[in-house]
Amino acid sequence: MSEVFQIIRGGRLLDIATRTAEFADILVRGNVIAEIGPAGLAAPDGAVVVAAADRLLMPGxxxxxxxxxxxxxxxxxxxxxxxxxxxxxxxxxxxxxxxxxxxxxxxxxxxxxxxxxxxxxxxxxxxxxxxxxxxxxxxxxxxxxxxxxxxxxxxxxxxxxxxxxxxxxxxxxxxxxxxxxxxxxxxxxxxxxxxxxxxxxxxxxxxxxxxxxxxxxxxxxxxxxxxxxxxxxxxxxxxxxxxxxxxxxxxxxxxxxxxxxxxxxxxxxxxxxxxxxxxxxxxxxxxxxxxxxxxxxxxxxxxxxxxxxxxxxxxxxxxxxxxxxxxxxxxxxxxxxxxxxxxxxxxxxxxxxxxxxxxxxxxxxxxxxxxxxxxxxxLGWEGEIGRIAPGYKADIVMLDLNNLSYVPLNEPINQIVFAEDRGGVRDVMIDGRMVVRDGSVTTVDMDKLRADVEAAVERMAPARAAARERVEGLAVHVGPFCAGFAAQDHPVNRFVGAV
Ligand SMILES: [Zn+2]
Incomplete structure (x- = not known):
């Protein structure tokens, strides 16, 4: 990537190890996180500012x-x-x-x-x-x-x-x-x-x-x-x-x-x-x-x-x-x-x-x-993704702190894991590129995608109906056979709640 700089300003950066989310700015050079520092972190002239006020920044x-x-x-x-x-x-x-x-x-x-x-x-x-x-x-x-x-x-x-x-x-x-x-x-x-x-x-x-x-x-x-x-x-x-x-x-x-x-x-x-x-x-x-x-x-x-x-x-x-x-x-x-x-x-x-x-x-x-x-x-990308740290790829999710899952913000990690339903995702940077902005995918014409998908499934419908009729005859046998097969004794049990 070329030396294009972006500076993500005003967000709170989730630190999983310390369970905190302090204010921090993130400098991104090309597709890599170059530096993380306190609010007001210096950035090279011409760096693109990514406004992240009211955002909680977490790894993708x-x-x-x-x-x-x-x-x-x-x-x-x-x-x-x-x-x-x-x-x-x-x-x-x-x-x-x-x-x-x-x-x-x-x-x-x-x-x-x-x-x-x-x-x-x-x-x-x-x-x-x-x-x-x-x-x-x-x-x-x-x-x-x-x-x-x-x-x-x-x-x-x-x-x-x-x-x-x-x-x-x-x-x-x-x-x-x-x-x-x-x-x-x-x-x-x-x-x-x-x-x-x-x-x-x-x-x-x-x-x-x-x-x-x-x-x-x-x-x-x-x-x-x-x-x-x-x-x-x-x-x-x-x-x-x-x-x-x-x-x-x-x-x-x-x-x-x-x-x-x-x-x-x-x-x-x-x-x-x-x-x-x-x-x-x-x-x-x-x-x-x-x-x-x-x-x-x-x-x-x-x-x-x-x-x-x-x-x-x-x-x-x-x-x-x-x-x-x-x-x-x-x-x-x-x-x-x-x-x-x-x-x-x-x-x-x-x-x-x-x-x-x-x-x-x-x-x-x-x-x-x-x-x-x-x-x-x-996935074989250890040390490259999965964390927000200098040297890692800039894969950063920005959650909206105005989402009621975070109001009030008491324990950010608990609130992400126990309350977030993905409705709080506002912006997503992947490889230094804003792929989601304000809750919309920036790289795809979603109206066209929706129309193409609907047209595809309409076209597939007759083939699906014919194939369904054929294999549902098999399902009648596969279902009960497998249920009986699974009723056999086995050294471990991973079902729960049985009486
Ligand atoms: Zn699978």
Missing amino acids: LVNGHTHGNSSLAKGMGDRGTLELLLNSHPWTGAGFTQEDKYLAAKLTACELVLGGCTACLDMFAEGPAPSREGLEAAGQAYMDVGMRAVVAPMMSTRGLWQAIPGLYDALPEELQALADTLQAGPGTASIEICRDALHNWPHDPSRVKLGLGPTIPHHCDEAFWHACRDLACEYGALMQTHLAESKVQAVASQKLYGMSLAAFLDAQGVLGPNLVAAHAIWLTGDDMRLLADRGVSVSHNPMSNLRLGSGVAATVAMRAAGINVAIGTDTCTCADALNMFEATRLACTLSRVQGPDYEQWLESAQALEMATAAGARA
Whole structure:
């Protein structure tokens, strides 16, 4: 970046470590925070003044797990498990074109930045396999909105119906034939597409980088895991997988491999600091120690976990084991609002149903650290984002202190974590650029975006209706089968409130 200076004046700067919010000015040079000082901090001639009176300045939130492709399916599911959600993908994603991929990622990015989120890990899904064009389009959407992202193509080598022991056999014959047509793309082709995309990635990787997203451990065969591991190593790419998200998955792993999913991944040599495990609900204590030893990060996605009835992740135990636990929203079809403040509040409060010793519960400041610095570490940007400090990228969220969540301002961190619903987000700077100003996205014509989205879903409607009719026949079998499957004994319990 050129030597363009901006000086953010008059705001109160949140200090998570000391739980204070004193008045401070921030000098930004290009895309980097150059200096922080008391009100009236000197700035070079010509520095652009960003007025921040009545603003509470906090680091941008880092979202450890979402799926940008699903935003066009917002609100399309109600009561149902993860397995029923996976079963619905063929219809919620039906008619999804190349243009829709850009549009969906753009809609996701806009919603996230308006909610104070400045970086995300997007496990972007294209069916049945990723495409270089689709990944580049998703990346372009984040670039155009001005948000940071890791785009990790979601991939598998077997479909849901083949991945759960006994499910395929429980389907009537005609539905087995349907399940056969819904198979995942061949792993070798997906790997070659990813290699090509990694090699030719057109976007600035400090802004939007490409990762890999082998979706669920037992939905990918061993050779595919090895290929992902080697490709990630070759290109220094981040990987994300959904780890032990549901009890069905944890039980399936025991039947398939005679070991936990975490142990299975370790046997494939994929556990390492470049892996972000999404959800990580049904882990044993040994699994947690294994993830900690290998330096794996976890993205805790509490709204999704509740909405899909997946269970309550043992965040207190994971943190105690030494795992870097970040926070994520997950996607519009299971955590509809893509609201990192909501996810952070839930992460904090759900830590408090995990035992009677309140000193083990998360404090608000710890939850906010998870949503910022821990997320930065998970996404491979530790030391660059997640804090407001000299040398860090200028990713700064400015909350409106006139919002009633902050009136009166007693304990800023408590009020952010327990009261903020994202309605207080007024301005958002990412990489030194004002991406949100006075509550509006500056980089996107929102009226056009809304119209384009409405036109896209209208066009998709017939394809969706036809696909829905087909796969709802499967849902009738998948739902009860998986509920019965999950009723089996398992060494850990992550459901709560049972009598
Ligand atoms: Zn997910």
